[in-house]
Amino acid sequence: xxxxxxxxxxxxxxxxxxxxxxxxxxxxxxxxxxxxxxxxxxxxxxxxxxxxxxxxxxxxxxxxxxxxxxxxxxxxxxxxxxxxxxxxxxxxxxxxxxxxxxxxxxxxxxxxxxxxxxxxxxxxxxxxxxxxxxxxxxxxxxxxxxxxxxxxxxxxxxxxxxxxxxxxxxxxxxxxxxxxxxxxxxxxxxxxxxxxxxxxxxxxxxxxxxxxxxxxxxxxxxxxxxxxxxxxxxxxxxxxxxxxxxxxxxxxxxxxxxxxxxxxxxxxxxxxxxxxxxxxxxxxxxxxxxxxxxxxxxxxxxxxxxxxxxxxxxxxxxxxxxxxxxxxxxxxx
Numbered sequence: 001x002x003x004x005x006x007x008x009x010x011x012x013x014x015x016x017x018x019x020x021x022x023x024x025x026x027x028x029x030x031x032x033x034x035x036x037x038x039x040x041x042x043x044x045x046x047x048x049x050x051x052x053x054x055x056x057x058x059x060x061x062x063x064x065x066x067x068x069x070x071x072x073x074x075x076x077x078x079x080x081x082x083x084x085x086x087x088x089x090x091x092x093x094x095x096x097x098x099x100x101x102x103x104x105x106x107x108x109x110x111x112x113x114x115x116x117x118x119x120x121x122x123x124x125x126x127x128x129x130x131x132x133x134x135x136x137x138x139x140x141x142x143x144x145x146x147x148x149x150x151x152x153x154x155x156x157x158x159x160x161x162x163x164x165x166x167x168x169x170x171x172x173x174x175x176x177x178x179x180x181x182x183x184x185x186x187x188x189x190x191x192x193x194x195x196x197x198x199x200x201x202x203x204x205x206x207x208x209x210x211x212x213x214x215x216x217x218x219x220x221x222x223x224x225x226x227x228x229x230x231x232x233x234x235x236x237x238x239x240x241x242x243x244x245x246x247x248x249x250x251x252x253x254x255x256x257x258x259x260x261x262x263x264x265x266x267x268x269x270x271x272x273x274x275x276x277x278x279x280x281x282x283x284x285x286x287x288x289x290x291x292x293x294x295x296x297x298x299x300x301x302x303x304x305x306x307x308x309x310x311x312x313x314x315x316x317x318x319x320x321x322x323x324x325x326x327x328x329x330x331x332x333x
Contacts, residue, residue: 048078
């Protein structure tokens with residue numbers, strides 16, 4: 001009775017067969033088994049064609065009977081297909097290293113279906129044949145919870161997703177249901193959180209292209225949500241108590257005027273601009289005995305070309321500049 005061969009080429013010697021050669025044949029069989037269990041080989045991909053992978057009976061070297069394959073070549077004419085025999089269950093770790101970007105690479109059974117690397121896609125897959133079709137076991141290993149847009153994270157050793165944390169290619173990262181983006185401190189115990197309003201229209205804020213150009217600048221926005229840095233011109237910059245003219249005053253400043261010892265003049269800014277403001281406060285309640293004079297510095301005050309004398313105890317007022325016709329006007333009385 002002659003020897004027979006398995007689907008992967010291992011020789012099974014019949015009783016009384018191969019006398020005197022058992023040692024050599026057995027060693028070859030062990031080499032084939034070693035190749036099947038962990039061997040590595042390269043396999044050229046046919047350019048615009050099909051290559052049938054077959055067993056080599058009683059000898060090593062068959063790609064079909066090797067565990068790890070590296071697929072090589074560059075497809076320039078058409079798709080490349082590799083087939084394995086029907087009714088030959090087995091599994092392979094296959095690295096597609098095809099160098100082109102136009103055509104696909106497929107591994108399938110002769111009569112059934114298989115697995116395809118898309119054009120230009122390389123990488124490694126764990127494939128197996130169930131005797132009818134070639135299937136992708138590595139696809140199951142990549143299976144995780146959530147939809148295809150959910151950002152995956154590791155939670156106690158298992159990957160998971162959350163419908164409130166998604167990545168959409170057209171939009172970017174989405175955080176839903178008023179969840180926060182939290183920027184934690186070095187200890188992780190405290191954080192700065194940002195979140196959307198409970199009810200809002202959709203809009204995007206675009207940050208400036210660089211940091212502020214000077215201290216105390218603030219962010220302002222266009223109607224399209226484009227942010228930019230501007231000088232902070234709002235509010236009053238209060239000065240230390242004065243007992244004499246600072247000569248002249250500075251627009252935007254507030255002055256606590258102390259006339260306890262003597263009356264004095266507070267001179268307004270020279271060449272003011274629309275909206276410039278100067279604020280004065282009777283520090284000690286002595287304007288009634290030692291008057292404060294507000295010097296107009298060539299501009300009108302309340303439409304009159306004359307200095308302003310303040311003689312009301314505990315007076316506090318703000319002058320705002322309009323134009324050359326009216327000059328400085330009282331903002332509040």
